[in-house]
Amino acid sequence: MQLSQQARFAASLAALWPEEDRTGPLGLAVSGGPDSLALMLLAHAALPGRIAVVSIDHGLRPEAAGEVALVERLAGERGIPFTALSLTPQPGNLQAQARAGRYAALAGWAQARGLGAVATAHHADDQAETLLMRLNRGSGLAGLAGVRAVSRIAGSQVPLLRPLLSWRKAELEALVAAAGIVAVRDPSNANPDFERAAIRMALAEADWLDPAQLAISAAHIAEAWQAIQWYAECEWEEMVVRDETAPTGLGFAYCANGPRVVAIETIIRIIRELGGHATRAEAARAWDRLWRGENASLGGVLAVPGVEKVEKIGVPMRVWRFRPEPPRGKAN
CATH class of the missing domain: 1.20.59 (Chorismate Mutase Domain, subunit A)
Structure with a gap:
């Protein structure tokens, strides 16, 4: 990892979570995909000895247990405290239910371990997809503000951080590859039956759209929403x-x-x-x-x-x- 990448991540994190506000280690939600593995590598370099990792099996795919095991191995090799959690699928919208269950589990884990905050690996491409999805739905300003850089996990007081919103997905994938790690790929991310995957495919084909600039626009909308x-x-x-x-x-x-x-x-x-x-x-x-x-x-x-x-x-x-x-x- 380049020192410039480590410094960039540390600066992004400090802007969201100043040193004087830190009351415990930083928890990381890591799935085994390239984005969250990059988050783990960056946080380990910037905050050695001050992070913990959790990986969640949502019970939706048989491969998930192996992905959790991969994260456990990679965390163990770096001396990072690791927790594995399992969820039981709930009826209804699978992705919505999985998301709700994931964040509830993250809050419980953070509170049990005395963590100061939890970080997820949402990046600029995610933000661009979110903005386009919500524009397509006719969302108001609250929705168009996209994924917040700083918020709290619903139903708790646990700070939720997204320090990678200025990073492109390709940058994160390259960082993981440079570390010699083969990340897992969730097939649902390429399934056009899911709205986000369909938007992702359309965005990849529209080379006149710049996801980084779309993410910046979402950040401007978020500032307006704060006002x-x-x-x-x-x-x-x-x-x-x-x-x-x-x-x-x-x-x-x-x-x-x-x-x-x-x-x-x-x-x-x-x-x-x-x-x-x-x-x-x-x-x-x-x-x-x-x-x-x-x-x-x-x-x-x-x-x-x-x-x-x-x-x-x-x-x-x-x-x-x-x-x-x-x-x-x-x-x-």
Whole structure:
């Protein structure tokens, strides 16, 4: 491995996970594919003695046990602590279920071992594929922001890092080959029945598209999404108050005069605070109805639009009142 590669990885990791924030070793999710093996090699060089590796058999392919064994051998040769985990396949969308199970297992492993964070090997080509997939679905900004460089594993406080988002897949494959390692290949990655594999094939044929630049665009969108989330937090603090007129004493009044994208996030939070759940698509449809002056119902919550003079502002404003829906057959 070149020193420049080691330094580049260390710099990428430090930007996501500053030294002063590190409370334990870095956990690595390694499948045996070239991307995650490159992550292991880079992290071992940059953080000797401060990493741990896990490999997960999702129970979907008979070859997976051998792939886990390969990772165990490679980790052992380098003195890296290793854990093997097995999952039981769940009914439904195989890839979605495998992903959910994988991250739940990663969180449990990290907490049990006292790890400071977990890193995965998502790279620039993955990010480009994700952006194109979500553009093709008509996703909003939250989806177009792609794979986040820093987040938390769902349902936990475990930091989740993606330090390879500026690296191309070809670079990672070359790094593994230079180490004399033959990586495994998951056949599902070349199966066009899966959306990501189909997008990957189309992207490979479109030589006028630059995956690295697409990944940069996704990073710019992620920054814009962070700004919207910050604005939504301000909106919550400044424009949402408890609705003392609600019959049960449980409700919120929202002075809804900001941008639609911010209002959607605020509506989602109001619904959550009232014990319900709403997707962004549902909140967007509710916003459309409320903006037209129509009632909206979502997540077990009734929203009623109106125009009121807001005391602290002194002028009439749109005020939307949210409260739990009354039982069917009873008046509001």
